Amino acid sequence: MLTELEKQLLNDYQQGMPLVSEPYSEIARELKQKGFSVSENDIINSLSSLKERGMVSRVGPVFKPQKVGDSTLATIAVPDKRMEEVAQIVNHFSQVNHNYKREHHFNLWFVVTASSQEEVEQVLEDIEQQTGLSVMNLPMEQDYHIDLGFPLWC
Amino acid sequence: MDELDRKIITATQSGLPLVKELYQAIAQQLNIEPDLLKQRMKKMLKSGQIRRIGAVPNHYKLGYKANAMSVWNVPDDMITKLGNQLGALSFVSHCYERPRFLPDWPYNLFAMIHGKSKQEVSEKVQQVVTLLGNHCAGYELLYSKQILKKTGLRLKKV
Numbered sequence: 001m002l003t004e005l006e007k008q009l010l011n012d013y014q015q016g017m018p019l020v021s022e023p024y025s026e027i028a029r030e031l032k033q034k035g036f037s038v039s040e041n042d043i044i045n046s047l048s049s050l051k052e053r054g055m056v057s058r059v060g061p062v063f064k065p066q067k068v069g070d071s072t073l074a075t076i077a078v079p080d081k082r083m084e085e086v087a088q089i090v091n092h093f094s095q096v097n098h099n100y101k102r103e104h105h106f107n108l109w110f111v112v113t114a115s116s117q118e119e120v121e122q123v124l125e126d127i128e129q130q131t132g133l134s135v136m137n138l139p140m141e142q143d144y145h146i147d148l149g150f151p152l153w154c
Numbered sequence: 155m156d157e158l159d160r161k162i163i164t165a166t167q168s169g170l171p172l173v174k175e176l177y178q179a180i181a182q183q184l185n186i187e188p189d190l191l192k193q194r195m196k197k198m199l200k201s202g203q204i205r206r207i208g209a210v211p212n213h214y215k216l217g218y219k220a221n222a223m224s225v226w227n228v229p230d231d232m233i234t235k236l237g238n239q240l241g242a243l244s245f246v247s248h249c250y251e252r253p254r255f256l257p258d259w260p261y262n263l264f265a266m267i268h269g270k271s272k273q274e275v276s277e278k279v280q281q282v283v284t285l286l287g288n289h290c291a292g293y294e295l296l297y298s299k300q301i302l303k304k305t306g307l308r309l310k311k312v
Contacts, residue, residue, distance in 0.1 A: 001217075010216075014208045019192055019199070022174055040174060047209060048172050054215045058169030061195070061204045073252065073264075091303045099303040102223065102296040106259075109223070109296070110303075136259065142251040144237030 002055070005036055005046055010056070017059075070120050071113040072139040075106040076131065083107070089130050095123045106136065155203065158186070162194055170207075213247075214301070218268045220275045222295040224282065225261035227254075232289050233263060239285060240265045245278045260292060272297065 002010070008031065018026040024047075025040040032038065050056040078086045083101070090099055090110055099110040114120045124135050161184055170176050181188040198204040213221070228236050233251055240263065241249035248266040265282065269275035279295060 010209060010211055014206075014211050016206050017208050019196055019207065021177060021188065021192075023176065024172075024174065044172050044174070050209070051169075051172070055212055056209045057212045059172060059209045060169040061163075061166050061198075061207045062210060063163060063167065064202055064205050073250075087302045096303060097305045099301075100298045101300040101302055102298055104294070104296045106296075107299075108302075136255055138252040138255075138259075138264075140250045140252060142234070142237065144234075144241035144249040144251065145246065 003046075005031075005038065005042070006050060006055075008034070008036065009043070009046055009050070069113060069115045070117040071111060072120055072124075072137055073109065073111055074124055074127075074138065075110075075136050076108045076127075076133050077106050078108045078133065082131075086131050086133065090127055093123050093127070095119065158184075159194060159198065159203075162191065162198075166195075213268055217270055219270065220272045220297065221266060221268045222272075222275050222279070222297045224265045224267050224279060224293060224295050226263040226265070226282075226286065226293045227260045227291040228263050228286065228289050229291075230262070236286060236289060237263055240282060243278075243281070245269065261294065267295075 009027075012030075013027060017023050020026050022040070024043040028038050028040045028043050031043075047056065047059055051058065076086065076090075086108060087099065087101070090096055090108065093112070095112050095114045096110050097113050099108070101107060102109050112120050112123050114123060124137055128135050162180075165180055165184055171179050173179055175188075177191050178188045181191045184191065195204065195207070199207070226236075226240075237249060237251055240246055243265075245267055246265045247268055248264070250264045251262060252264055254260055254262050267275055267278050267282075269278060275295075275297075279293075283290065283293070
């Protein structure tokens with residue numbers, strides 16, 4: 001489902017691409033050295049196709065939320081019958097950027113990211129008020145992840 | 155972070171354009187020089203506000219359909235050492251210390267583990283179990299059942 005070029009692009013350029021005027025041309029040059037005969041246009045077309053097929057969600061900067069605002073992970077134990085309704089309430093907040101249903105008594109897990117800690121807390125309060133359920137707030141205390149990228153072992 | 159940095163974030167947070175001279179395209183939109191844009195982005199990379207600039211893979215669409223949020227109860231005085239060990243594993247994409255909420259929630263170390271199947275994820279989990287040994291007082295796996303929402307950072311426009 002992925003061509004060799006697409007795999008190489010994903011593995012080599014998820015962690016960083018050159019911050020130069022014409023990065024896709026630079027990527028083509030680097031890949032030529034690895035034996036791919038590709039042009040700048042090929043790179044642009046491959047990335048566009050990966051994006052269209054949903055395999056790449058975007059090409060661009062990944063921001064560290066705590067450095068540009070504040071964020072937290074929160075969870076609610078939602079009674080099964082109310083899952084759809086509660087999920088909708090939570091999703092409705094633009095500050096909620098991830099929301100997952102998980103297999104556990106605490107079955108709804110979401111990330112709230114906002115410009116300030118006060119705004120994050122306000123969102124959690126609003127969610128409690130609108131759902132009538134209590135929210136367990138689990139803010140990050142320490143980040144241990146060494147970000148070496150995610151090798152695609154496919 | 156000043157006004158310009160914020161504008162740069164709002165202009166790039168949903169992705170860079172897939173065109174040849176992309177920084178010029180964004181700079182034009184912000185009405186600044188392309189060199190200033192690149193300089194500011196370099197600064198944000200250096201300070202850690204930008205983790206990286208690249209192709210952001212959608213693991214789910216790429217076939218890594220199983221992901222478990224693994225949560226571990228480890229001694230507070232060991233957490234830095236153990237957290238660093240877990241955080242360095244290639245199949246772990248996030249590894250955070252978070253507060254416990256007793257008695258409901260005894261877990262203080264979170265690690266997101268990815269695989270193509272639940273079977274593959276549970277093999278990876280066994281590696282973590284071995285690594286933590288008797289420092290682990292308990293753990294649970296919370297498999298994702300459904301993604302209800304997933305977007306990048308969305309700062310409101312100023």
